[in-house]
Amino acid sequence: MRSIKINKDVLKLIFERLKASHRVIGPKIENNVIVLREIDYDDIPAGSSDIQKPSFYRISPDKKDGIFSFSNGTDSFKRFLQPPLREVFKFKKSKKSISITPSLTKEMPIAFFGIRACDLSALRLYDRIFLEGNIRDEFYYSVRKDLLIISVNCLYPCDNCFCSSMGTGPEVKSGFDISITELRDSFFLDINTISGKELLEGLPFEEPNSNDADERISRIDNCRKLIKKSVPFNELQRIIYRNFEHPRWTDIAKRDLECGNCTQVCPTCFCNSTYDYVHISGISKKTADISGSRIRIWDSCFSRNFARVHGGNFRPSRRARFRHWMSHKMAYTFDQFGMTGCVGCGRCITWCPAGIDITDEIEALRSCL
Amino acid sequence: MYDKYLPFEATIKWIKKETRDTATYALKINKREIQRSYIFKPGQFNMLSIPGIGEVPISISSSTIDHNLMHTIRIAGDVTTHISRLNVGDIIGVRGPFGSSWPLEEIEDRDLIIIAGGLGIAPLRSVVRQVIANIRQTGSKKAYASNGDRIILYGAKTPKDIIFRDEFPGYRDSFKIYLSVDKADPEEYWRGEIGYITSLFDKISFNPLNSMAFICGPEAMMQSTIKELILRGVPGEKIFLSMERNMNCGIGTCGHCFFGPKFVCKDGPVFRFSDIENLLGINEI
Numbered sequence: 001m002r003s004i005k006i007n008k009d010v011l012k013l014i015f016e017r018l019k020a021s022h023r024v025i026g027p028k029i030e031n032n033v034i035v036l037r038e039i040d041y042d043d044i045p046a047g048s049s050d051i052q053k054p055s056f057y058r059i060s061p062d063k064k065d066g067i068f069s070f071s072n073g074t075d076s077f078k079r080f081l082q083p084p085l086r087e088v089f090k091f092k093k094s095k096k097s098i099s100i101t102p103s104l105t106k107e108m109p110i111a112f113f114g115i116r117a118c119d120l121s122a123l124r125l126y127d128r129i130f131l132e133g134n135i136r137d138e139f140y141y142s143v144r145k146d147l148l149i150i151s152v153n154c155l156y157p158c159d160n161c162f163c164s165s166m167g168t169g170p171e172v173k174s175g176f177d178i179s180i181t182e183l184r185d186s187f188f189l190d191i192n193t194i195s196g197k198e199l200l201e202g203l204p205f206e207e208p209n210s211n212d213a214d215e216r217i218s219r220i221d222n223c224r225k226l227i228k229k230s231v232p233f234n235e236l237q238r239i240i241y242r243n244f245e246h247p248r249w250t251d252i253a254k255r256d257l258e259c260g261n262c263t264q265v266c267p268t269c270f271c272n273s274t275y276d277y278v279h280i281s282g283i284s285k286k287t288a289d290i291s292g293s294r295i296r297i298w299d300s301c302f303s304r305n306f307a308r309v310h311g312g313n314f315r316p317s318r319r320a321r322f323r324h325w326m327s328h329k330m331a332y333t334f335d336q337f338g339m340t341g342c343v344g345c346g347r348c349i350t351w352c353p354a355g356i357d358i359t360d361e362i363e364a365l366r367s368c369l
Numbered sequence: 370m371y372d373k374y375l376p377f378e379a380t381i382k383w384i385k386k387e388t389r390d391t392a393t394y395a396l397k398i399n400k401r402e403i404q405r406s407y408i409f410k411p412g413q414f415n416m417l418s419i420p421g422i423g424e425v426p427i428s429i430s431s432s433t434i435d436h437n438l439m440h441t442i443r444i445a446g447d448v449t450t451h452i453s454r455l456n457v458g459d460i461i462g463v464r465g466p467f468g469s470s471w472p473l474e475e476i477e478d479r480d481l482i483i484i485a486g487g488l489g490i491a492p493l494r495s496v497v498r499q500v501i502a503n504i505r506q507t508g509s510k511k512a513y514a515s516n517g518d519r520i521i522l523y524g525a526k527t528p529k530d531i532i533f534r535d536e537f538p539g540y541r542d543s544f545k546i547y548l549s550v551d552k553a554d555p556e557e558y559w560r561g562e563i564g565y566i567t568s569l570f571d572k573i574s575f576n577p578l579n580s581m582a583f584i585c586g587p588e589a590m591m592q593s594t595i596k597e598l599i600l601r602g603v604p605g606e607k608i609f610l611s612m613e614r615n616m617n618c619g620i621g622t623c624g625h626c627f628f629g630p631k632f633v634c635k636d637g638p639v640f641r642f643s644d645i646e647n648l649l650g651i652n653e654i
Contacts, residue, residue, distance in 0.1 A: 088374050088375075089374070089375055091420035091421070093419075093420040093421060093460075095459055095460070096458070096459070096460055097378065097460055098376070098378050098420055098460050098461075098462050100375055100376065100420075100462075102372060102374075102375055129621065129622055130622055133620060133621050133622075133635065134620070134635065135373045135620040137374075137620075137622055138372045138374070139374075241647075244651050244654070245651075245652075270622065270624060271623060271624030271625070272618075272622070272623050272624070273617060273623065273625070274423075274424070274617060274618070274623070275423070276420060276421050276422060276423055278421045290420070290421045292420070292421055294420070299623075299624075299625075301624065301627075306625065307614070307615065307625065307627075308615060309613060309614065309615045310445030310446050310449075311445075311587070314614065314653065314654075315653045315654075316653065317653060319653075320652070320653030320654075323653075324627065324654070327629075328627065328630075331630070332627070332629065332630035333630075335630040336630055336632070
């Protein structure tokens with residue numbers, strides 16, 4: 001890894017260079033929320049900040065110094081690697097044949113601009129799910145293999161962040177091409193890969209001195225200190241596995257609205273369902289031929305029929321469905337993929353209409369161990 | 370690399386009606402190269418796909434020696450209803466094979482107890498046929514479970530619901546077979562047991578420390594038979610069971626089949642009892 005320092009206006013040059021060869025996905029304000037879209041450099045809400053509390057999100061009217069002054073909004077980067085709705089294949093079926101055309105579209109490679117440490121951990125989990133199993137997901141692979149990642153070290157956490165206790169942030173440690181740390185009057189860049197190095201080739205830069213390195217560390221440390229929420233990381237599995245019948249689950253079920261917001265905003269939630277869509281123009285009454293497409297859409301384990309089989313439902317109660325969701329985040333993924341399923345981004349707390357705070361619930365379960 | 374999300378074509382070679390709502394479908398994979406690379410083990414399942422309707426996970430009920438790929442299907446939902454309307458020569462989509470398999474390599478020199486309830490006999494028929502074929506191939510000396518007893522305990526609702534009833538006489542050379550039904554019509558001739566499947570345990574003798582049990586059936590039935598086996602002294606590591614969940618993708622990317630921290634589609638469907646012992650007792654996991 002190599003580190004350099006650039007002037008603030010050089011970042012735009014990097015961005016424009018990136019834009020020539022990639023679809024650059026980054027933060028942008030849309031409908032008063034910071035979302036992730038394909039953006040231009042000027043779309044970045046520089047100086048904006050957001051106020052996040054349980055069930056509360058507002059863009060703050062106050063402006064802050066710097067460019068990356070905001071924290072995560074609703075979107076996580078998962079929607080570009082595992083889109084909310086995607087066609088798996090097109091089919092044509094008659095009695096004597098089925099023809100299938102896979103829908104792997106060749107689009108420009110994607111670059112993530114401004115991905116945070118928490119989301120990068122989520123990306124790591126996604127890689128383990130979709131690439132590193134026995135069988136890899138070809139669509140995911142087709143996007144992932146050309147992915148360029150420009151990450152950002154968080155300087156201003158929101159009130160719902162708890163990445164420091166999950167061990168996922170706020171500092172980006174691996175899995176990036178270039179990592180940006182915003183200093184007072186420059187950017188400190190860590191270059192991790194050859195593609196990252198190539199992107200910066202020929203641009204003006206300075207060698208960072210020890211003051212810059214110190215400033216970088218102190219800024220990240222400062223961010224770490226600003227994080228208010230925490231969970232007892234080392235006890236998580238014990239807390240969950242010992243408390244499947246804890247009365248707190250029933251208590252949560254009373255507040256839970258089963259809207260599934262948490263699963264949609266969670267950067268690690270990956271559950272999906274497949275459906276067959278038959279195009280009405282594709283039905284021939286005479287020959288009983290049909291054509292259509294199989295699509296995969298995000299699903300949520302809060303859906304009532306999520307665990308349904310012909311003879312019944314494995315999780316008919318709301319209590320069980322919430323418990324399943326939270327247990328999966330906080331305990332199961334350690335067994336399944338050897339890493340945390342909750343990255344501490346706090347999105348589920350912000351976007352829960354009932355204001356259910358996952359860190360409070362862990363604390364409540366823990367207190368009765 | 371072959372994309373596991375894409376079904377391939379298979380032709381229905383023959384259909385055998387087992388009971389009023391269950392039938393066995395023998396499939397032949399159309400494409401030569403897929404046929405050649407398609408290797409499964411008893412206990413694994415396929416996703417059967419009817420484009421336009423959907424997909425269902427169905428366990429393979431044939432052995433690897435059988436000429437055709439067989440699935441024994443009960444009419445339960447949209448896809449299985451549609452499959453029941455298909456005829457010989459029709460095409461069906463197949464993805465697979467997925468999941469874990471029965472540990473046939475572990476049954477050598479042990480008593481093998483196969484316990485099935487209802488349609489749960491389907492993935493175990495695969496084992497039965499595999500063992501029998503193995504005995505024929507190698508002579509009884511080196512066959513699976515050679516030195517021990519081979520026992521099948523099978524429970525069904527009524528005598529009419531017994532699947533593979535016509536095949537059992539053929540299996541009796543190699544297996545001791547005990548059947549029980551929940552209730553039998555008095556007008557019907559029924560020599561077997563009437564009652565719960567665990568009542569069959571009184572009829573059999575085996576060396577518990579040297580036995581292996583393969584179980585598949587409704588979850589409550591599996592729990593009670595496991596309890597019985599443990600009570601007799603069969604070690605938990607030697608009990609295997611096949612779980613049911615609504616597998617949707619087959620490769621661990623959709624999340625539908627979670628059984629606690631286990632993916633039933635890739636860690637299962639066949640689990641070692643001692644591995645999931647703690648999960649089995651939890652309601653709605």
